[in-house]
Amino acid sequence: MLRSDVDYFRLGAEIRPLPGGGELYWMPGCQRLAAGCLAVHVPRLAEEEVAPWIAGFEAAVRAVGASLARLYLQSDHPRLGAALAAHGYEKKVESAFLSAAQRSAATVEGLIRPIETVRDWDEALQVFREDEDGPDGHENKAEIWLELIQRKCASGQLSYGLIEDGQGVAGTVGWMEYPGMVRLKNLALRPGRRRNGTGAAVVGHFNGWSGVSGRLLGMFGIEASAGAQLYAKAGMVVAGSQEEWSKWLVD
Structure with a gap:
């Protein structure tokens, strides 16, 4: 699960080594999106290494525009975490949800329509424009988010689909396939299609589809968010967590 998140951010990105360790993944033209520039593989740092690492990281972020x-921390970093908080960074804890061993193999016919045409992408763009929270939980300019997703899909490792609920397009969702897991990404529903069972139907559909082939279904949800509550109600179990730290830089 943790590796799948790094895989997603690497799709279509350029990689810049960070002084002191770690890597900056950034997508030219999309670097002002939260998903377009972030640090991963951050090493454990000694006390005297923390402040120089933060300074070098912030300089690298500015350098790419x-x-x-x-940044994401996928293991325990008590010194760095304390320093980030002191520097004004906001922390979010993302729980890794996996499907339970015993689950239904039911899928919902016609619920997910893979995006294949220019018209499909136009419909996805309209969903992005209406999603004020952003498909990844961050505020995004819809047209740039569309470009980011299209470039990631061009890698062949990310698929994207339209969610249809009998009344037209209700939302969008992405997924990545691994030998033992299907990873769900960026489930987004139009404001008027939320809290009516559509999100649960999407999770149930992918739960059944992955189960047929003997694979787990996995996704991340920010603690106490609507997404995390949805996954828990669907019978998913928490199998780990990671920390996201972020701060807007002021020139």
């Missing part, structure tokens, strides 16, 4: 300093 981004303004949101964002």
